[in-house]
Amino acid sequence: MASYSTNEFKGGLKLLLDGDPCSIIENELVKPGKGQAFNRVKLRNFKTGRVLEKTFKSGESVEAADVVDVDMEFSYNDGEFWYFMDPNTFEQVAAPDSALVESGKWIKAQELCTVTLWDGVPLVVTPPNFVELAVAETDPGLKGDTAQGGTKPATLESGAVVKVPLFIEIGEVLKVDTRSGEYVSRVKD
Amino acid sequence: MTDNWKPAASLETLKIRARVLQSIRAFFAARDVLEVETPILSKSAITDPQLESFKTQFNQSDYYLHTSPEFYMKRLLASGSGDVFQIARVFRIDEQGRNHNPEFSMLEWYRLGLDHHALMDEMEGLIKNIFSEKQENIIFERISYQQAFQNKLGIDPLESNAQQLEKCTRDNNISIPQGMDIDDKDMWLDWLMIMSIGPSFSKNGFTFLYDYPASQAALAKLSEHDSRIAHRFELFAGELEIANGFYELTDAEEQAARFMNENKLREQRGQKVMPIDLNLLKALKAGMPECSGVAIGLDRLLMVLTGAEHIRDVITFETGD
Numbered sequence: 352m353a354s355y356s357t358n359e360f361k362g363g364l365k366l367l368l369d370g371d372p373c374s375i376i377e378n379e380l381v382k383p384g385k386g387q388a389f390n391r392v393k394l395r396n397f398k399t400g401r402v403l404e405k406t407f408k409s410g411e412s413v414e415a416a417d418v419v420d421v422d423m424e425f426s427y428n429d430g431e432f433w434y435f436m437d438p439n440t441f442e443q444v445a446a447p448d449s450a451l452v453e454s455g456k457w458i459k460a461q462e463l464c465t466v467t468l469w470d471g472v473p474l475v476v477t478p479p480n481f482v483e484l485a486v487a488e489t490d491p492g493l494k495g496d497t498a499q500g501g502t503k504p505a506t507l508e509s510g511a512v513v514k515v516p517l518f519i520e521i522g523e524v525l526k527v528d529t530r531s532g533e534y535v536s537r538v539k540d
Numbered sequence: 541m542t543d544n545w546k547p548a549a550s551l552e553t554l555k556i557r558a559r560v561l562q563s564i565r566a567f568f569a570a571r572d573v574l575e576v577e578t579p580i581l582s583k584s585a586i587t588d589p590q591l592e593s594f595k596t597q598f599n600q601s602d603y604y605l606h607t608s609p610e611f612y613m614k615r616l617l618a619s620g621s622g623d624v625f626q627i628a629r630v631f632r633i634d635e636q637g638r639n640h641n642p643e644f645s646m647l648e649w650y651r652l653g654l655d656h657h658a659l660m661d662e663m664e665g666l667i668k669n670i671f672s673e674k675q676e677n678i679i680f681e682r683i684s685y686q687q688a689f690q691n692k693l694g695i696d697p698l699e700s701n702a703q704q705l706e707k708c709t710r711d712n713n714i715s716i717p718q719g720m721d722i723d724d725k726d727m728w729l730d731w732l733m734i735m736s737i738g739p740s741f742s743k744n745g746f747t748f749l750y751d752y753p754a755s756q757a758a759l760a761k762l763s764e765h766d767s768r769i770a771h772r773f774e775l776f777a778g779e780l781e782i783a784n785g786f787y788e789l790t791d792a793e794e795q796a797a798r799f800m801n802e803n804k805l806r807e808q809r810g811q812k813v814m815p816i817d818l819n820l821l822k823a824l825k826a827g828m829p830e831c832s833g834v835a836i837g838l839d840r841l842l843m844v845l846t847g848a849e850h851i852r853d854v855i856t857f858e859t860g861d
Contacts, residue, residue: 380637384774384784385590385758386730389717408719408727 353415357390357407365418368405372397372416372469380409397467397474400452416469423466425458433476435466446473454478456511457529478529483538484508485524489515544861548852557842557854560670561627564647567666573623573649578612580605580629584817587802588758589809592633594642602815605631608835609648610759611820614788617650617831618823625649627838638850639780639840642859650833656760656771656787659832660748663775663783667746671845679745685752686769692740693732698753698768702728712736726755738779747776759795760786775836777844785834792824 355364360378367373373394382388388409395402397418407413423435423444432445433455444466448455450473457478458464465477489505502514505525513527515534524538547554568575585593585604593604606612609628616624630646651659664680671678689697695708705728709716714735721727741747750773754762757770771787789795799816806813842854852858 378637380635380640381734382590382635382640383730383733384781385588385756386733387724387727388590389731389734404715406715406717408717408721411719413718 353417354412355415356412357409360390360392365416366394367414367416368394368396371399372418372474373403374418376402382409397469400449418467418469418474420465420467422463425460425462425464427460435464435473435476438463444468444471444473446476450474451476454529457482457484457509457527459484459509480528480530481526481535482509482529483524483526484511486515486519486521489519489521491520547856548858548861549854549856553842553846553848553854554856556846559673560838560842560845563669564625564627564666567669568625568649571623573625573651574621576613576616576621576624576626578609578616578626578628580631582606582611582817583815584611584819585814586611587799587806587814587816589802589805589811592811593814594631594633604814607632608646610833610835611817613648613650613833614820614828615823617652618826618828623649623651636859639843641839641851641855644851644855645838646835647838648833648835650788650831652829652831654832656750656773656785656832659785659787659834660750660773660775663785663834663836664746667841670841674845679742680748681742681745682748682750684750688737688740688749689732692737697729701725705729705732708732709735726753729753729756738776738781741776741779743778745777746782749774749776757789757798758784758786759789759798761789773834775834777840780840780844781837782840782844783834783836785832787832788828788830790824790828790830792821795824796821 355366360375362375362377364375365372366375373396375392375394377393379391380388381391390407390409392405392407393402394405421437423437426434426436432447433451434443434445436443446466454476462482463479466473467475484507486505487508490503501517503517504512505515505519506512513532513534515525519525526535526538527533528535565575581603583601583603586607591607593607596603608630609626613624613626626648628646628648629643631643633642636642651662660682668678686696686698689695693708693712695704702723702725705725706722709728709732717731751763751769752772754768754770757772760770760772763769763771773785774781775783803813839851839854843851846854848854
């Protein structure tokens with residue numbers, strides 16, 4: 352079985368810890384000048400979504416998690432699963448709600464997302480950094496509340512709510528940064 | 541295209557760095573300490589199991605890049621050089637991260653006739669000089685290794701065994717790393733040092749930790765009054781290790797025994813046995829004067845001076861960039 356030594360540790364490396372697939376967020380070597388070196392590692396557990404800290408004596412080996420990132424197109428949501436298709440192989444996978452806690456509100460049909468598969472099962476779906484979505488609902492025109500800094504909430508077609516400038520109207524297509532959840536610009540046809 | 545070709549540190553930091561180098565040279569010039577340069581390449585290498593040397597070849601022989609200029613500088617001392625200092629680039633495998641780069645700058649100096657406490661006094665003076673432009677009052681504290689463990693954890697690091705240290709770790713709710721060697725007392729001491737003692741040091745000041753357990757003597761003389769301790773010390777800024785020094789071991793036979801013991805350890809751990817520096821042993825035999833010496837990690841000192849979070853912020857280019 353594949354494994355990694357602590358000296359291969361770096362951000363993004365996928366490990367299997369206590370049976371759960373995890374991804375390294377941060378790896379810090381702690382080493383007293385003349386003494387034993389240790390690795391202090393921050394990881395995200397893909398199954399629980401939790402961030403945990405773990406320490407290793409340097410030189411230890413840890414089992415690699417068979418995790419791969421695949422770009423897949425979102426097809427539809429049947430209320431229970433979210434279906435994605437690999438545009439090259441046409442292979443389909445069904446992701447549970449738990450894989451889209453952060454991302455579900457940003458994606459619409461045909462959106463190309465990164466699906467993280469563990470032994471073929473979707474763990475996490477990551478939307479593109481920028482998405483273009485139409486405004487489904489917002490207060491009309493400039494009537495917004497200036498006390499809120501010249502912005503008003505708008506509900507997008509995918510369900511996300513973002514703060515937008517007062518001039519934005521229903522039906523307009525917006526570019527949004529999914530990492531910060533912030534409005535970027537209007538998309539001109 | 542990224543801007544990877546550009547320097548890691550800002551020009552402002554590089555100017556501070558240049559000023560620090562000038563102030564170090566002025567400090568030693570005023571004290572008649574001779575600046576020297578010694579070879580980076582050597583046929584022998586350090587045996588310390590915690591350090592790995594870069595290796596290369598020349599004339600069908602293996603050569604190693606030094607991990608510190610210590611051995612050549614001691615040969616100078618034995619030859620009658622008097623007090624010497626060096627600002628050297630040193631190399632260590634497997635170290636890259638927030639506080640580590642595989643090559644880094646070391647300030648190392650030796651003072652004849654001084655014990656480790658007198659050398660600590662001089663270090664305070666040097667560091668106060670370097671930090672003088674910050675106009676802040678710098679605080680230095682000194683505590684023995686034993687006292688630090690007793691104060692923070694209520695345990696005597698000299699008398700307790702591995703099992704007691706393991707229990708102390710659990711009792712203090714300190715996590716236990718994967719791969720811990722249960723019977724290795726020094727490994728437990730190192731772990732408690734990292735997790736508990738270091739973090740207890742004054743956050744904005746410097747702490748000298750002195751008189752390490754004899755098992756961690758490295759190249760320090762053992763105490764004449766208490767064979768459980770070695771006259772080794774370290775300097776910390778907050779919990780960041782800045783320097784390591786010794787009241788130097790001058791006994792050739794004791795030094796030879798320590799080298800061979802370390803090589804034995806390396807063999808047991810599956811590491812390569814390193815060629816011992818016989819010329820250093822000969823120099824010690826010829827007679828090295830009583831002295832104390834210390835090595836300061838200059839990049840880390842600059843991190844403290846500039847408030848940098850990462851070593852790359854104080855060096856021109858990171859290894860590999």
